[in-house]
Amino acid sequence: MSDTETASPETKSDDPWKPGSANLRLLQEIDVRLSVEVGTSQVKIRDLLNLNEGSVVELDRPAGAPLDLFANGTLFARGEVVTVGGRFGVRITDIVAPGERVKDI
Known part of the structure; x- marks a missing residue:
């Protein structure tokens, strides 16, 4: 490639x-x-065997705390519940730093 030619964005891999x-x-x-x-x-x-319809299981997280989002078992974000067209959804409020993702493995 000469000095006047440049690599196309498709082939350049910085x-x-x-x-x-x-x-x-x-x-x-x-x-x-x-x-x-x-x-x-x-x-x-x-x-667990005594649970039935109407049973309540207490979780380790306070009400209103962010939800954890996992991709293939790896924590990558936190968010909150929203409704979208009558269905539940999750609004992402925080992306977990890569160093924190590795720490959980």
Whole structure:
């Protein structure tokens, strides 16, 4: 390539993970499992067997606290419940820093 020619944006790869790069385009069609956690609780099997319709299980998180969003089991964001057209949804309020994601593994 001569000094007057420049690489096209498609072939230049300063950052292989920036939006529009070939590497990122390859990954965009991969399915991931997105799950939302309201809270957790540890119970004994005997208590689990006694649960029935109307039972209440106390969670480890206060009401109004942000929900945890997981992609394939890895915490990546926090959010809040919203309704969209009569269905529940989650509004993302905070993206977890990459260092924090690794810490949870």
